[in-house]
Amino acid sequence: MNRVINREQECIIQSPHLHLLIVFLLVERLAMPPTASTSILRIIPSRRASNLIRPVVQSRHQSGSSESRPPTRPRQPRTDIASFAVGSDLLTPPIKAPPSRPIGAETHRPPVRPSSLPRPVLKANPYAGNYTISEADLGEPSDTAVITPVHPSSPLSSSTHAEKRHRRRPFAQRRSGGGPVEQKAQHVFNFPPNESVAIYPGYITYTNEGVTKTITSARLYDNCNCPRCRDKSTKQKSTTTLDAISQSTTPTYRKVRHKHTGKHGLLIDWSSQNQHATFYPTWVLRWITDPESFDRIHRTPSFTRQPWDAEALSRTQLRIPFSEMQSSLLQVLEQLQVFGLVVIEGVPTNPTTDQECMLRKTMGMIGEIRNTFYGETWDVKSVKQSKNVAYTDLDLGLHMDLLYFSSPPRFQALHCLRNRVNGGMSYFVDSFKVAYDLPAPLFETLQNHHIGYMYDNDNHYLRYQHPVIDPEFSLTNPHAAVNWSPPFRASTGPLPSAPKSPVLAASEETRIYNAVGEFEKRLADPKYRYQFTMREGDLVLFDNRRVLHARTSFRDKTEEERTQEGIELVEGEPTRWLKGCYLDGEVVWDKLAVLQRQAHDAR
Structure with missing residues (x-):
């Protein structure tokens, strides 16, 4: 090393990375001749740094000198240099190697400390005499391998795992804080033709046609439908999520085949006493890992x-005779679900009371009627001092009912009891079709914009906001909806997130108003409108969250017109009279699911 230090080196030495420089010089000094060691002290201007390194330098210099004089300080071993570097946060401390043991020497292990936890006490199993699995009469196992994986929360017991536990992790993992480490499957069961199950500690993976999904032991337990976990009579679960977590720690897996059906599957023993087991055919593993398959099997039928x-x-198949209603109920509900509108013709118009009317009896074939403050059934007729625009002879534009509710009724039925007026044509529009025909920017704007609706009359006050188009709108989502009812709009306030700049706020509000106006304009397009005049006996059933309904204004016929058409009026009866009711979506979807299953079983 040069004894003369130039100005550039001095600048480097005075840099803030002093500890790094000290280590660098120490490493170089170990490779230098002893006579050059004194130059190290001269190039370090800091007194503190000089005091730190001086003993090491002097020790090296004196040990290499030709004079045999005793050293003033003991020689600093190389391990101290490493300790010094570790103290400077420049190196990762090495893991100490275990002390070597002479061959043949006995191993003295420290005594095992007794656990501070109380010994577990196993209670008597009330189901021990009723050993059950979820599918009976299994054949002999086609794969006799039995795997009992170690639960992640339990101690590792095998020597292989113990060695891996003490093995030093790579430097990158230590610095990053680590994370889930990929594990190797303890065993793999292959099922024909292209399915497999891999067993891991605490979970399994199910692979079908190259797609792999994960199922934890807790979820496998939670999906057990054996008589122990689900009551045969009530069909309700008798175990909880906490049970699934605590009882699924050490399952044992077998590959088996049903001796009657030939179905391959996984048999899981949950307890060491073999008192509880579950058989999962591969199709069950498929539907609990595939949401679409799950919907097809276990959820309400979702006709696109x-x-x-x-x-x-x-x-x-819009019109179905009432005489075929009983035998064609599945067809009626399919038409209602797929297209949102069905007309039942020829429903008797008498009696007309709320309790005895044919509307109640006809809808009773489907399920329970929803009750509101209008009652279970209600009458639509022109009355003086009406509390609702529907109870007038005025034009009633496209709308949906009860949007001032947080959960408006899904379906609505209107039965025409009397129609002896001029006008009053009914028309319907599929709002889903109009929404799908919107340009993408307008569609997104209407998804993000909410309109408030209000009913403040006749000692009732209800108010709620809905987006114009459901944010989760899709043709396959049974709960998707459009919300539109101009007659019941509440007063509007400022936008929830209006920009602070007046210019930007006005521009944003104008953009939203234009989008709503364009939607209203398209709803009025005649190409979307299906219209007809309801005859006495027609019963219209439609999706109130999808299909907009309306009617034109009407007037009573003159006496001359009634004479020419042979119409007789009943004193006290309205000349145009509809009786209506609401049904919740679950009522219709429930009946639809049952009828579909019955039709499938009959084939």
């Missing part, structure tokens, strides 16, 4: 809706 305009709807 088909948007329509006037021409398309006229080509469907």
